[in-house]
Amino acid sequence: xxxxxxxxxxxxxxxxxxxxxxxxxxxxxxxxxxxxxxxxxxxxxxxxxxxxxxxxxxxxxxxxxxxxxxxxxxxxxxxxxxxxxxxxxxxxxxxxxxxxxxxxxxxxxxxxxxxxxxxxxxxxxxxxxxxxxxxxxxxxxxxxxxxxxxxxxxxxxxxxxxxxxxxxxxxxxxxxxxxxxxxxxxxxxxxxxxxxxxxxxxxxxxxxxxxxxxxxxxxxxxxxxxxxxxxxxxxxxxxxxxxxxxxxxxxxxxxxxxxxxxxxxxxxxxxxxxxxxxxxxxxxxxxxxxxxxxxxxxxxxxxxxxxxxxxxxxxxxxxxxxxxxxxxxxxxxxxxxxxxxxxxxxxxxxxxxxxxxxxxxxxxxxxxxxxxxxxxxxxxxxxxxxxxxxxxxxxxxxxxxxxxxxxxxxxxxxxxxxxxxxxxxxxxxxxxxxxxxxxxxxxxxxxxxxxxxxxxxxxxxxxxxxxxxxxxxxxxxxxxxxxxxxxxxxxxxxxxxxxxxxxxxxxxxxxxxxxxxxxxxxx
Numbered sequence: 001x002x003x004x005x006x007x008x009x010x011x012x013x014x015x016x017x018x019x020x021x022x023x024x025x026x027x028x029x030x031x032x033x034x035x036x037x038x039x040x041x042x043x044x045x046x047x048x049x050x051x052x053x054x055x056x057x058x059x060x061x062x063x064x065x066x067x068x069x070x071x072x073x074x075x076x077x078x079x080x081x082x083x084x085x086x087x088x089x090x091x092x093x094x095x096x097x098x099x100x101x102x103x104x105x106x107x108x109x110x111x112x113x114x115x116x117x118x119x120x121x122x123x124x125x126x127x128x129x130x131x132x133x134x135x136x137x138x139x140x141x142x143x144x145x146x147x148x149x150x151x152x153x154x155x156x157x158x159x160x161x162x163x164x165x166x167x168x169x170x171x172x173x174x175x176x177x178x179x180x181x182x183x184x185x186x187x188x189x190x191x192x193x194x195x196x197x198x199x200x201x202x203x204x205x206x207x208x209x210x211x212x213x214x215x216x217x218x219x220x221x222x223x224x225x226x227x228x229x230x231x232x233x234x235x236x237x238x239x240x241x242x243x244x245x246x247x248x249x250x251x252x253x254x255x256x257x258x259x260x261x262x263x264x265x266x267x268x269x270x271x272x273x274x275x276x277x278x279x280x281x282x283x284x285x286x287x288x289x290x291x292x293x294x295x296x297x298x299x300x301x302x303x304x305x306x307x308x309x310x311x312x313x314x315x316x317x318x319x320x321x322x323x324x325x326x327x328x329x330x331x332x333x334x335x336x337x338x339x340x341x342x343x344x345x346x347x348x349x350x351x352x353x354x355x356x357x358x359x360x361x362x363x364x365x366x367x368x369x370x371x372x373x374x375x376x377x378x379x380x381x382x383x384x385x386x387x388x389x390x391x392x393x394x395x396x397x398x399x400x401x402x403x404x405x406x407x408x409x410x411x412x413x414x415x416x417x418x419x420x421x422x423x424x425x426x427x428x429x430x431x432x433x434x435x436x437x438x439x440x441x442x443x444x445x446x447x448x449x450x451x452x453x454x455x456x457x458x459x460x461x462x463x464x465x466x467x468x469x470x471x472x473x474x475x476x477x478x479x480x481x482x483x484x485x486x487x488x489x490x491x492x493x494x495x496x497x498x499x500x501x502x503x504x505x506x507x508x509x510x511x512x513x514x515x516x517x518x519x520x521x522x523x
Contacts, residue, residue, distance in 0.1 A: 027210045031070045034077040038126055042154045043162075047122040047211070049081040052203040053196065055116035056172060061291045062179060062188035065118060065199040081119035083111045083147035084173045085302075111149045115176065115295050120169040120200055123153030124211045125162040131214040133469045135160075136167045136204060136246070138197060140224030140255065140436075143317050144174045144306045152445040159442075159458070160465035161477045165213035167204060171196035171229075174302040178316035180262045181271030187287040190262050190321035194232055198324070201233070201245040219248040219468040223439055224408075227251035231411060232318055234418075235329045239337030248471055250344040250464055252442075253351060253435055254411040258374055259328055262319040266375065270305065270315050277301055333418040342471040343423035344464060345412040346499075349433030352404025361396040369399050373406070388521055408435065410522035413514075416489045424473055425489040425514070426463070429500040430456075456507040459483045460499050483509055494519070 025036040025045060036047035053065035060066060125132070135156055139146040153166030171177060177193025184190055205215045222230045230251050233241075260266050275281055275290070278297055283289035305315045320328055332338075370385045371377060377385070389398040416423045428438045430451045440449040441460050449457060462481050463473040473486050487495040494514035502508045 026074060027207075029207055029210070031068045033074045035074050036077045036122075039123075039154060042123075042158065043126055044123050044154055044157050045126050045211075046154070047077040047124075049079055049119050049121065050075075050077050051118065052120050052169075052200050053118040056118060056176070056192070056196075057115050059291060061115075061176065062184055062192055062287070064189040064192070064195050080111055080121065080147075080149040081170060082114035082117050083149070084115075084117035084170050084176070085113055085141075085145045085147065111147055117147075117170050117172070118196055118199075119148075120167055120203070121148050121153060122165065122167050122208075122211050123157050124165045124213065125157060127162060128212070129162070130212050131209075131217075132163060132165050132212055133160075133217040133219065134165045134167060134204060134208055134213040134215070135465070135468045136169060136201065136218060136220045138169060138171075138220065138222030138226035138229045140222060140226040140228075140253075141173070142255070142306075143178055143193060143225045143228075144302060146173070146225075150446050151443050155443045155445050155461075156465065159461040160469060163469055163477055164465060165208065165211055167200075167208070167213075169197065169200040171200070174306045174316050175274060175298050178318060179271060179274060180260075180267035180319040180321075182263045182268065183271065183287050185262055185321070187285075191232075191318050191324055194229065194236075194318055194324060197229055198233065198236070198245065205243075205245060216247065217469075218246040219250055220246045221250035221252070221464065221468070223252040223442075224255045224436065227253055228255035228257075228318070228411075230254070231256060231329055231415065232325060234338045234340055234415065235332040236324050236339060238326050239332060239335075239339055241339045244339060246340060248342045248344075248468065249340045250467060251412065251415065252346050252438055253348055253408050254345065254415065255408055256329065256411040256414075257317050257407055258376070259317070259325075260319055260376075262321050264319075267319055273305060274301055277304075330414055333414045336418050336420070338415075338418045340419075341422065342467070343415055343419045344426070344467040344473065345415060345423065346426040346428055346438065347409045347412050348435055348438060349427060349429040350400070350404060351408035351435045352400040352402070353432070354434050354436070355403050355407075356396065356400050358396065360399075361394070364395050364399050366390075366395055366398050366402070369402065373402065404435075405518070405521060409518070413519060413522050417491065421488055421490045423489050424467065424486055425496040427496055427498045427512075428460070429498050431501075451501050451505075453501070453505070453507060455480075455482065456499070456501065456509075459507065459509060463497075482507075484511060487511065489514070 027034050034047055034050050036045050039046050051068045054068050137151055148168040148170055151168050153168055156166040171193045180190055208215050220230050230249050231254050234249055275286055278293045280286050280289035366386045367382050370382050389402055392398050392401050437450055440447050441457055459481055466473045466476050486497050489495055496512050496514055498512050500508040
C-alpha cells in the first residue's frame with residue numbers, strides 16, 4: 001500500500017511538471033533562429049526585433065527589399081528594433097518641426113535610429129492554441145516618422161481575449177521609403193516603403209504558422225499613414241495580388257494625400273531638390289551618388305522637405321508607380337478593384353483640426369488654401385471647392401473641414417463603395433475627436449486614453465479584434481461587450497457606429513446615418 005501511494009504521488013508530480021513547461025521560445029526561420037521570451041505579466045510569448053529583410057543600405061537604397069542573409073547561432077528577440085526614422089544620432093528620435101498627429105509626439109520607449117531597420121515584432125499567446133487569426137499593425141506618422149516601439153502587441157492579444165497573434169512591422173520612411181522620379185524608376189524601386197510592407201506580409205504568409213498563426217486569416221490594420229498604406233495594398237496590383245496576402249483590412253483615419261504619377265512635376269521637383277541638397281547635381285550617375293550620401297544629410301532633408309505645415313502635405317508619400325500601384329487609388333476604387341474580403345473603417349470627428357494653424361484664423365483665404373493643398377488644381381476646381389465649403393462656418397472652419405475630409409475622412413467612403421456590402425463604418429467622437437486620439441484606445445500601454453473608461457475602451461478596441469477574428473464586429477468573444485447591433489455600410493443604408501461619451505462621462509455608443517452633405521462633398 002505504501003509503495004502504491006508513493007508511486008501515485010510520483011506520477012502526479014511528473015504530470016504537473018509536464019503541463020507546467022512553457023512552449024518553446026526558439027523559432028527557426030531558415031535564415032536565422034530567434035529566441036523569444038515569455039511575458040509573465042501578460043502570459044504571452046514575445047518575439048521582438050526579428051529581421052524580415054536585408055539591411056536596405058548602400059547599393060540596396062531605393063531597391064526592393066531583399067531576403068535576409070543567413071545568421072548563425074540563436075538570436076535574442078527581446079528588444080524593440082531601431083527606428084527607421086533617420087536622425088543620425090543614437091537615443092530618442094525627435095519629432096520634426098511639423099504638425100504631426102498626436103500619437104507621435106511622445107514615443108513610448110527610447111529607441112535608436114538606423115537605416116537598417118526592416119524588423120518586425122510578434123506577440124502570440126503562450127496557451128499553445130493553433131491556427132489563430134493574425135493582425136498585422138502598420139504604424140502611421142505621415143510616412144515620415146514612427147516605429148514599432150510605441151505599439152505593444154500584447155494590447156491587441158488582450159483585446160482579443162488571447163484569440164489572435166499580433167504582428168507589428170517597420171518600413172522605410174521619408175526620403176528612403178518614398179523618394180520618387182524617373183531616375184528612381186530606372187535604377188531602383190519606387191514606393192520602397194510599400195514594398196517593405198508587402199515583403200513583411202509575404203514573410204507572415206511563410207512563417208506565421210511557427211507562431212501559431214493562420215496565414216489564411218490575416219487582417220492588416222493601420223492608423224493615419226498606416227491606414228493609407230492599407231488602402232494602397234487594397235488596390236495593389238490592380239486589386240488582384242496573387243497569392244492573396246490578407247483576407248481583411250481595417251483602417252483608422254485613412255491618410256490619402258494627392259497621389260501623383262512617379263514622374264509628374266511635383267515628384268520630379270522633389271527629387272531635384274534632394275539631388276541639389278546632397279551635392280549630387282553634377283554626378284554622372286545621380287542615383288549612385290545618392291547611395292553614397294551619409295544618412296545624416298538625409299536626416300536634415302527629411303526635416304526640411306518632409307514635414308507638414310499649414311499649406312503643405314509631406315513631400316515623401318506614395319506615388320503611382322505603374323507596377324504595384326497601377327493607377328491613382330481613387331480610380332481603382334471607383335472600378336471596385338480591391339484585395340480583401342471585408343473592411344472595417346473608423347474616422348475621427350475632427351480629423352483636420354491639428355493640421356491647420358489656428359493662428360491664421362483671421363487671415364486664411366480658402367482659394368489660396370485649396371491651391372496650396374492641391375497644387376495641381378486649376379482655377380475651375382479651386383472655385384468649385386471654395387463654393388462647396390462656403391457654408392461651413394468661418395474660413396478657418398472651412399479649412400479644417402477641407403483638410404479633414406479630403407485627406408482623412410472621404411477615403412473611408414471611397415473604400416466602402418469599392419467593397420460594396422462588405423464593410424463596417426465607425427466614428428470616434430470622444431471630444432475633441434482629433435486625429436490620432438484613438439491610438440491609445442488600441443494601445444493603452446502607450447499611455448492612458450483621453451476617456452479612461454473601461455467599458456468604453458473594451459467596447460471600442462474589441463470591435464477591431466472581433467472583426468479580425470470573424471470579419472464581423474457583431475460576433476463577440478467577450479459577453480460583457482455592449483456595442484449595439486452594427487449594420488454594414490452600403491449604398492442603400494449608410495450606417496455608422498458612433499463611439500462617444502455623455503456629458504456625465506458615460507459611454508455613448510449608437511448607430512447613425514452618414515451625412516448626405518458629407519457624402520456629396522466627398523463625391
